[in-house]
Amino acid sequence: MNSAAASAKICAVIRAIPVGETRSYAAVAREAGLPGRARLVVWVLKSSDGLPWHRVLRADGKIGFPADSEAFQQQQARLQREGVAIQNGRVKPGKAISLDAHLWA
């Protein structure tokens, strides 16, 4: 799988994340059919724009940016605005990546 197609897939998956939901980088990669390419997801988020990048968090529910970063606060604000409860830079435990958990249940 070349990176171009992978990027397109990942892009699509990210765009498909419903409002109020969050996904881990690995979950996105997996949904795109690219298991283990979490870092590629990161690359896509950085390079491509117009995506709901704020809905993508780390596997532990924490935001990927440093806590003092502006992007961090942006993301946090956006998520809260969309109905996602963030505490201390991370979504509430057990609610993180909800759809993913539901998917594997």
Place this chain on the structure above:
DNA sequence: AATATGACATGCT
């Protein structure tokens, strides 16, 4: 071509 870097993940200590 080789090494370093990054919005990561997982396992072990």
Place this chain on the structure above:
DNA sequence: AAGCATGCCATAT
């Protein structure tokens, strides 16, 4: 729970 080590993949130097 927190930190360290290893695996991963694409880019930049």
